[in-house]
Amino acid sequence: MPLYKTIVHNSDTQIFVWKISETEAALNATIQLQDKHLHRLNGMLSEQHRKGFLSVRKLLNEAGYTDFDLNYDTNGKPSLADGKHISITHSYDFSAIIVSSQNVGIDIEKQREKIIKIADKFIGSEADFLNIEQNYKENLSVIWGAKEALYKMCNSRSLSFKQDMHIHDFTQNINQGTALIDCKELNFGCKFMFHFETFENYTLVYALENE
Ligand SMILES: CC(C)(COP(=O)(O)OP(=O)(O)OC[C@H]1O[C@@H](n2cnc3c(N)ncnc32)[C@H](O)[C@@H]1OP(=O)(O)O)[C@@H](O)C(=O)NCCC(=O)NCCS
The missing domain is CATH 3.90.470.20 (4'-phosphopantetheinyl transferase domain)
Structure with missing residues (x-):
């Protein structure tokens, strides 16, 4: 399934939710990853984790970004190259991101x-x-x-x-x-x-x- 839901909190803060019902191959087909993220994906033992990870890249696309805009600090906190804040979550059949110019969590x-x-x-x-x-x-x-x-x-x-x-x-x-x-x-x-x-x-x- 494509995008499941978008929540426009306000003009600055949006939430995107994906329902993961595709196969891993279908999710992977259109996604380009930075080498370090490809390496991380390849190290994930669980298909569910890989699908969660890939679906987040789909959500990034929905928000106007790609994997190349996403970075992590040493604690695993994600950030976007343009300085906007992002928070990421996945659980079983769903994943979600929130993007904002202020500090946010999801x-x-x-x-x-x-x-x-x-x-x-x-x-x-x-x-x-x-x-x-x-x-x-x-x-x-x-x-x-x-x-x-x-x-x-x-x-x-x-x-x-x-x-x-x-x-x-x-x-x-x-x-x-x-x-x-x-x-x-x-x-x-x-x-x-x-x-x-x-x-x-x-x-x-x-x-x-x-x-
Ligand atoms: C890091 C943590 C918040 C992740 O939460 P989770 O429910 O396991 O998993 P979620 O899918 O919701 O979130 C995972 C995402 O959080 C983000 N994340 C990881 N570490 C992070 C950090 N230090 N700060 C902000 N975001 C972080 C990442 O984007 C990650 O997804 P990605 O690596 O695929 O991009 C959680 O494992 C944790 O450490 N919690 C705090 C300690 C705790 O649980 N205490 C319980 C006391 S009873």
Whole structure:
């Protein structure tokens, strides 16, 4: 399938989502890669990873870029040659990118029961508003996605998902919320806003620094 969805957050920030339903050969057919990225692709043991990687290049094309515009820092954070910010995510059948002139982060997750088992590892202050009886798995998926998106925006600082990242109660809102990173040890604090939506049992979250 080609592009699954485009979200125009505003004239500066766009999100592109791909549903990966092609074969690997079909995805590969039209894509040119930098040598270092070809090397990386060839080292991926899982077909699912290779398809996720290739579909991101399709999304780059949709956004007006190619693989040759994409670079990574030593921590794996991607950037674009024209100075715009980009964040990348893939999960099973979907991949997504967000492109903006401001710092942004994105995460897509398949909703799975497993998230309930690992909730204690990443839920901190959010326990105050979470209700086990009400959309628990869905709300945990939003919190996890928001924290992953924030992590991707924070230049690989060693932040604790549980202690340093605080997602404020979003459960009365349809698709957005606010968050705070407050890490005294690293003397780092920042406010964010995030947006989320679900489709086909996946949760997509993207975050921006609070405007
Ligand atoms: C790096 C990390 C955020 C990737 O998230 P993920 O859910 O495993 O995978 P996603 O598909 O959503 O994201 C992968 C993309 O993130 C991007 N990425 C990798 N490292 C990054 C970094 N340091 N900063 C920003 N973006 C990064 C890359 O673009 C990568 O895709 P690509 O290499 O194919 O281009 C994640 O592995 C991680 O380290 N999380 C923080 C630690 C953590 O999980 N703590 C849990 C506490 S309970």
